[in-house]
Structures are given as C-alpha cells and as structure tokens.
Amino acid sequence: xxxxxxxxxxxxxxxxxxxxxxxxxxxxxxxxxxxxxxxxxxxxxxxxxxxxxxxxxxxxxxxxxxxxxxxxxxxxxxxxxxxxxxxxxxxxxxxxxxxxxxxxxxxxxxxxxxxxxxxxxxxxxxxxxxxxxxxxxxxxxxxxxxxxxxxxxxxxxxxxxxxxxxxxxxxxxxxxxxxxxxxxxxxxxxxxxxxxxxxxxxxxxxxxxxxxxxxxxxxxxxxxxxxxxxxxxxxxxxxxxxxxxxxxxxxxxxxxxxxxxxxxxxxxxxxxxxxxxxxxxxxxxxxxxxxxxxxxxxxxxxxxxxxxxxxxxxxxxxxxxxxxxxxxxxxxxxxxxxxxxxxxxxxxxxxxxxxxxxxxxxxxxxxxxxxxxxxxxxxxxxxxxxxxxxxxxxxxxxxxxxxxxxxxxxxxxxxxxxxxxxxxxxxxxxxxxxxxxxxxxxxxxxxxxxxxxxxxxxxxxxxxxxxxxxxxxxxxxxxxxx
Numbered sequence: 001x002x003x004x005x006x007x008x009x010x011x012x013x014x015x016x017x018x019x020x021x022x023x024x025x026x027x028x029x030x031x032x033x034x035x036x037x038x039x040x041x042x043x044x045x046x047x048x049x050x051x052x053x054x055x056x057x058x059x060x061x062x063x064x065x066x067x068x069x070x071x072x073x074x075x076x077x078x079x080x081x082x083x084x085x086x087x088x089x090x091x092x093x094x095x096x097x098x099x100x101x102x103x104x105x106x107x108x109x110x111x112x113x114x115x116x117x118x119x120x121x122x123x124x125x126x127x128x129x130x131x132x133x134x135x136x137x138x139x140x141x142x143x144x145x146x147x148x149x150x151x152x153x154x155x156x157x158x159x160x161x162x163x164x165x166x167x168x169x170x171x172x173x174x175x176x177x178x179x180x181x182x183x184x185x186x187x188x189x190x191x192x193x194x195x196x197x198x199x200x201x202x203x204x205x206x207x208x209x210x211x212x213x214x215x216x217x218x219x220x221x222x223x224x225x226x227x228x229x230x231x232x233x234x235x236x237x238x239x240x241x242x243x244x245x246x247x248x249x250x251x252x253x254x255x256x257x258x259x260x261x262x263x264x265x266x267x268x269x270x271x272x273x274x275x276x277x278x279x280x281x282x283x284x285x286x287x288x289x290x291x292x293x294x295x296x297x298x299x300x301x302x303x304x305x306x307x308x309x310x311x312x313x314x315x316x317x318x319x320x321x322x323x324x325x326x327x328x329x330x331x332x333x334x335x336x337x338x339x340x341x342x343x344x345x346x347x348x349x350x351x352x353x354x355x356x357x358x359x360x361x362x363x364x365x366x367x368x369x370x371x372x373x374x375x376x377x378x379x380x381x382x383x384x385x386x387x388x389x390x391x392x393x394x395x396x397x398x399x400x401x402x403x404x405x406x407x408x409x410x411x412x413x414x415x416x417x418x419x420x421x422x423x424x425x426x427x428x429x430x431x432x433x434x435x436x437x438x439x440x441x442x443x444x445x446x447x448x449x450x451x452x453x454x455x456x457x458x459x460x461x462x463x464x465x466x467x468x469x470x471x472x473x474x475x476x477x478x479x480x481x482x
Contacts, residue, residue: 045149046142048093048104049321050278051241053234055102055155061227062100062126066112068223073178075221077101079108092281095406096182098322099228102154105144107131107162117172119158128154129162173215180221222413229403229412230420235323236453239404239422242279242320243451243463246327249273249316250466254476259308259333263288266314267302274318283324283408287315290333294445295430297398308334311341313447317408324408326424327463328449335477337470340440343383344429345470348446351375351427352468355400359423359452359459365414369400372427380429385437394436395429404451421454422462 069075079094093104101110109129116123133144147159160168173179231239249270256269267286274282289299291310306312310333317325330345332338337345354375355368377392386392401423403412412421426449433442448468453460467473 044143045145045153047145047149047153048280051238051321052102053232053238057232057234058100058102059155062112065100065221065224065227066114066125068227069112069114069180069221070178071114072176073114073180074172074176075112075180075182075224077110077112077182077224079103079106093322094182095228095322095410096224099406100224101128101156103128103130103145103150104322105130109162109165111168111172113172113176115175117168117175119160122158124158126156127158127160127168128156129160129165129168132161132163177214178216178218180218180224182221182224225411225413228405228410230418231405231422231453232420235405236420236422238321238323239325239451240462242283242318242323242325243327245274245277245279245318245320246316246325247463247466248277249318250314250327250329251476253314254331254467254473257312257331257333257335257477259306259310261306263290263293263302263304263306263312266312267316270314270316277318279318279320281319283317283319283326287313287328289313289315289445292433292443294330295432295443296445297428297430297447306333309338310334311337311345311444311446313445315447315449322406324404324406324410325451325463326404326408326426326449327451327466328426328428328447329466329468329473330446330448331473331477336474341444341446342470344431344441344444345446347376347379348427348429348448349468349470350379351400352425352448352450355425355427356450356452356459356461359401359417359425359454361417361419361454361456363417365401365412365417365423367417368423368425372396372400372425376427376429383441385431385441395431396427397430398426398428400427401425417454419454419456423452423454425450425452 065075077094077096077100079097097103097108097110103110108131111117111127111129113125113127116125117127119127128150130145130147130150132146138144145153150156150159252269252273253266256266266288270286271282285300286302287298287300288302289296290304290306290312293299293304294311294313311330312333313328313330315328317327332341351372355372358367358371373392373396376396377386377389380386380392380395381389385395403410404422404424417423426447428445428447430445431437431441431443435442450461450463453462467476
C-alpha cells in the first residue's frame, strides 16, 4: 500500500479504537482533515504555464544547439532571478532557459556539453541545476520545481542541486576549452548588487577561469540566438494565442472609450482581459497615452484624465506561456477623428502598409523601416510640417521593427529576414506641443503596430484583424452606443 494511504488508514483506526470524548474525536477529525489537505496541497508542484511546447520539441532544441558547438566546449544557460527591463516581472523566466528546457523557476542553470560529463558513472550531455527548496521556503513561497517534477514535466534526466555548481564547473573546465554563457548575462550584471544566485555563479566562473588560462569564456552563443529568432510551429501557435488574448483587451477598450476617464481605467480593462483569458503576465507595462502623452513613445504613467477630441495611443500586449504580443492602436477619445488627426493617422497607416510589403524573406531587416520612413518623409513634407527629409526624425524617432518572441524585444541578428521570424511593424508620428510647425498639428501622436510572421511567401499580419483603418476604429467605438 502507498505509504501516505497507510498513514491515513492508521489515523482512521486510532479514532475507532481508543475510547475518547466527543470533543477529542472532533479535534482528531479536524487534524485528520488538515493532514489530508496538507498532503494534497504539498505533494504536487504547479507548473507556471497552462501550455508549453512538447518535451520532444524542447529536447530537439537542446540537441540542435549542443550539436552546433564544438566538441570541446559547453554552454551554460542561467535563469533570470530578477525581472527583465521589457516586462518588469520580478520572476519572469529566463527566455534562453525556458526555450531550451521549459524551466520557469528562479535560481537555476542548464549545462549543455557535446562531449558529455561523467556524473555518477553516467555520461551526461545535458544537466539541469535547480534550487532544491528548503521546507521553510516552501512554507512562505509555495512549492518550486523539484527533481521529480523536472523529470515528469520537462523530461530532463539529470537534475542536480545548484549548490553543486562550484564542484560541477570545476570538474567541467578540466574537459573543455570554451564555455559559452547565454546572452542574459547582461541583465545579471545589471542587477549584480542584488546578490542573486546567477550573479554569484558568474563571479564563481570568472574566478575559475582566471586560474585556467587556456579556457575561453564567451558571453553569448550565436547558435542559440539564431535558433530562437526562427520560430517553430509551436512558438507561432503560442504567439498567436498571446495576440488573440491581447485583442480582447483592445476590443473592450474600443467599446468603452470615452472622454473624462483616466488613462489608468483602460490599462485596468486591458489587463483584466489578459488575466481572465489565461495570460499570466503582461509582455511589458501598458502604454495608454492620451493628448500630449500620445507624443511620448514609451509613456507608462497612465495617470492623466482623457479629454474630448484627443487621440489615445494604446501599446499593449499579453504574454502567454512565455510568448509575447506587442500591438499598438491609436483611437479618438470622442469616437471620431478630427480632420488633422485623420490626416496624420492615414499617413502612419500608409507607412505601416508600405513597410508590410517589405517584410519578405531574405530582404534586409531594415527594409521595412526604410519603406515606412520614406512615406512619412514625403507626406510630412507635403503638409509643410518638415522642410527636408532629415527633419522627419523629430517626429518619427524610433525604428519600425524588432523581433518578437520570448522577449518583447527578442533576440535576432538584424541582418536578413528569414522564414519563421516574427517582427513588429510599428511606424509612428509624434508632434508635441511647441513643435516647429503649425500648432493645429500639436499634441497629435499616432502609432500603429502589428505582429508580422515572415514566411517563404507573403508575410502574415497576425494581429491585422484588430481594427486598423479610420472607419474600422470609429465603428468599433460607436458599438457602445447601439
């Protein structure tokens, strides 16, 4: 019989056999129920995400990356014990570690070793090091993944306590000539003062390598970056899910949009839709910028009261099972664009559509930006807002595209576009008050952003079903009056 079940049967028997008072029986019964609850609650680790890529896909990624590095090298992938600047989530999983293993908890590392390393008589090519949790920590923070759960959920055979890192690395450096460290080292260094386990691991590694002059320490691995930048079918499906969840927030904000409401209300509407539809996190803090705030590309305070006849830039995205959406729409607070707002909006829409035509496999990464910039330069010149092409940078001061995936600004080489890349297309025009143009254009800010899948044929606008044209947006806002 199962040991836990045997203990429960003994407790039942003890209540029957001993001649005790009714009060004592009640106390023992309650303790029995409490014991059952503890058994149920503590025995099972709850994985962070509802969906993840199947273990055979994760295994294939590890094999691909391991096979791409030399036989006398190894790759060390560290967890993120702190938040990433893009999403501001304290314990957001390390993208590199999650991509290769599905592991989501902090204080961990993955070693990939082409030639293998002897662990207890077994030659191991992949080793997951995790924080074996103390009972006192579980009491405060809940159960983290243990070795048994890692075997069951992630399909990784060799799981070791991260406290063995010093010993393991010391053994490893005797068998290799190069150690690659995943690219998230820059974030670890940035937060080094927090004294998290990965920062300490970096100190340890650098100390070891000072005494091993023949060992080369590399701060990133191009093969891993390349692999992450080209999405497989599982990743595309999860990003599409993140986009679909994000769309629910946008549609709800369209329906509820009206003046004299705080920007913060629309952040709340957006995030309620994210959480209620299965997104654990935002991909990044919501941007809800109205009126003068619409002219600041990364405004995240969201404290202003929206006034009538203003534009509201909404740049938001859900994160689903680790994968990000990043979408922007610009809508009129009163339900209709005025003449000047409509003119600027249609210029940005034309720029976005032009950029979309350049998001073709084997075009240069910068080609969509050049297309968008050319349209904005031409149209702003025609309106007399700029006098020469260089002046356009005053009103369009950021790039048009970035890679999208496990990070909202995901890794990628930014050279040639390839099938499987997912990029944003997000041109914008921002004309703040006191700009060097007719004041009728002041405080107009517009950004339109969509998530684009590069294919072997025509690109796919994965978020294009969210209203984009002036007419579509005005109709969406007016639905609340019907």
